[in-house]
Amino acid sequence: MGTAYGQFCPVAKAMELLDERWTMLLVRELVMGSEHFNDLRRGLPRMSPSLLSKRLQQLVRAGIVEKRVDGTDVRYLLTPAGEELRPVVEAVGAWGARWIGEIGDRDLDPKLLLWDMRRNIVEEATPPGRTVVELRFPELRASQRRWWLVIGPDEVDVCDDDPGHEVDLVVTTSLRTLTQVWMGLGTWDQARGAGQITVDGPAALRRALPGWLALSTFAHVERGPHVVRV
Amino acid sequence: MGTAYGQFCPVAKAMELLDERWTMLLVRELVMGSEHFNDLRRGLPRMSPSLLSKRLQQLVRAGIVEKRVDGTDVRYLLTPAGEELRPVVEAVGAWGARWIGEIGDRDLDPKLLLWDMRRNIVEEATPPGRTVVELRFPELRASQRRWWLVIGPDEVDVCDDDPGHEVDLVVTTSLRTLTQVWMGLGTWDQARGAGQITVDGPAALRRALPGWLALSTFAHVERGPHVVRV
DNA sequence: CGGTATCCCCGTCGATACTG
DNA sequence: CAGTATCGACGGGGATACCG
Numbered sequence: 001m002g003t004a005y006g007q008f009c010p011v012a013k014a015m016e017l018l019d020e021r022w023t024m025l026l027v028r029e030l031v032m033g034s035e036h037f038n039d040l041r042r043g044l045p046r047m048s049p050s051l052l053s054k055r056l057q058q059l060v061r062a063g064i065v066e067k068r069v070d071g072t073d074v075r076y077l078l079t080p081a082g083e084e085l086r087p088v089v090e091a092v093g094a095w096g097a098r099w100i101g102e103i104g105d106r107d108l109d110p111k112l113l114l115w116d117m118r119r120n121i122v123e124e125a126t127p128p129g130r131t132v133v134e135l136r137f138p139e140l141r142a143s144q145r146r147w148w149l150v151i152g153p154d155e156v157d158v159c160d161d162d163p164g165h166e167v168d169l170v171v172t173t174s175l176r177t178l179t180q181v182w183m184g185l186g187t188w189d190q191a192r193g194a195g196q197i198t199v200d201g202p203a204a205l206r207r208a209l210p211g212w213l214a215l216s217t218f219a220h221v222e223r224g225p226h227v228v229r230v
Numbered sequence: 231m232g233t234a235y236g237q238f239c240p241v242a243k244a245m246e247l248l249d250e251r252w253t254m255l256l257v258r259e260l261v262m263g264s265e266h267f268n269d270l271r272r273g274l275p276r277m278s279p280s281l282l283s284k285r286l287q288q289l290v291r292a293g294i295v296e297k298r299v300d301g302t303d304v305r306y307l308l309t310p311a312g313e314e315l316r317p318v319v320e321a322v323g324a325w326g327a328r329w330i331g332e333i334g335d336r337d338l339d340p341k342l343l344l345w346d347m348r349r350n351i352v353e354e355a356t357p358p359g360r361t362v363v364e365l366r367f368p369e370l371r372a373s374q375r376r377w378w379l380v381i382g383p384d385e386v387d388v389c390d391d392d393p394g395h396e397v398d399l400v401v402t403t404s405l406r407t408l409t410q411v412w413m414g415l416g417t418w419d420q421a422r423g424a425g426q427i428t429v430d431g432p433a434a435l436r437r438a439l440p441g442w443l444a445l446s447t448f449a450h451v452e453r454g455p456h457v458v459r460v
Numbered sequence: 461c462g463g464t465a466t467c468c469c470c471g472t473c474g475a476t477a478c479t480g
Numbered sequence: 481c482a483g484t485a486t487c488g489a490c491g492g493g494g495a496t497a498c499c500g
Contacts, residue, residue: 008337010326081329091321096240099311107238
């Protein structure tokens with residue numbers, strides 16, 4: 001790992017493992033349930049594959065992650081020690097949600113947002129059969145303007161080009177608005193009331209939408225004054 | 231801070247502030263109550279003063295630390311946002327105490343151990359007047375072999391050379407044993423029973439010692455299998 | 461899908477010295 | 481006590497290409 005701190009303190013020893021760039025975010029992805037290399041990549045799009053590979057090896061060596069190979073299927077699973085990092089990730093995320101000020105445009109990413117949303121969709125609350133939701137961010141450049149969530153009976157897909165299915169719901173908003181709603185800063189209904197989100201489609205589907213589109217893990221953290229600059 | 235992650239996730243935004251080397255340990259020192267530059271240095275002896283200065287400035291800019299200058303007196307205090315990092319430090323330390331395997335010889339440091347002990351001494355439980363405890367680590371080289379804790383009526387001093395006062399108690403042990411007791415791996419009495427610690431001096435003082443020499447903040451964490459290698 | 465290999469730059473950090 | 485100044489190396493990590 002990084003150079004040792006030369007301290008016996010448990011905080012120091014733990015941070016020798018955790019303070020390298022990307023490591024905590026990788027642990028976050030594992031805690032959130034991603035197991036495959038390319039799924040981890042989707043949650044960490046700015047991390048190079050070689051660095052992801054290196055970090056995974058470090059965590060395996062440390063005893064935090066188990067690499068389970070089953071034929072062609074490779075999974076990275078948290079060991080019990082790794083699973084117990086969940087409270088650490090939660091404490092960090094709760095602090096961030098509570099104190100970090102407004103996020104910059106550089107931190108908005110439609111692909112990442114959709115991927116996060118995908119992970120939290122409440123399958124039991126989705127309509128039977130297949131539901132296709134199109135998301136439109138008119139302010140973005142063409143290649144990032146339209147996205148599709150294909151909520152099948154058994155799985156959810158995120159597409160950045162038209163999957164060809166008939167669209168059931170069209171959500172039009174700004175990327176910032178949807179990100180903020182997802183993070184729990186203002187509610188879906190507030191944003192709709194303010195005209196910042198419009199939803200087109202059958203009334204039943206529109207009403208049901210907030211029921212299965214669960215928000216971020218940290219959406220319900222009680223907020224502080226958001227004074228921290230980062 | 232370090233390069234941005236380009237993610238809106240609160241974990242990512244928080245780690246942009248916290249994942250640089252030394253930062254979490256500096257926050258630990260502040261959470262533990264150190265306020266002066268040179269006190270912070272004592273808790274972070276391998277950190278260069280310029281880097282400490284830089285990190286403090288970063289934390290001040292971020293809104294986590296307040297630099298309060300009062301004449302010649304300079305103090306670094308946690309803001310409310312910084313104070314709320316305490317649960318993060320505790321989660322990290324608890325995880326480390328529970329899972330990190332045996333610490334290496336490189337992580338043992340008598341000066342740091344005594345400084346940590348000094349901070350946790352229960353002043354109300356110390357004997358009235360001045361008590362001088364000499365600690366002996368026979369296995370260390372001469373310059374690190376003898377230490378003195380001078381527990382005055384109002385303050386506690388750590389000395390690495392003879393303060394000249396009459397010594398009330400002499401504790402002889404190995405640095406590793408004392409560090410492990412301090413961290414909660416085995417008790418004072420167990421170590422004494424095993425002949426790994428001897429205490430010489432008046433019986434009343436010997437009996438009282440464990441009462442005012444409080445252990446590490448993380449000594450009472452329930453331990454796991456200590457399988458993590460770092 | 462699941463990674464490795466390579467290359468090179470730039471920034472961090474460590475070391476040391478020095479000052480008000 | 482409370483820091484700044486300087487400087488060099490080293491290696492982390494970003495980018496890119498490529499393989500099984």
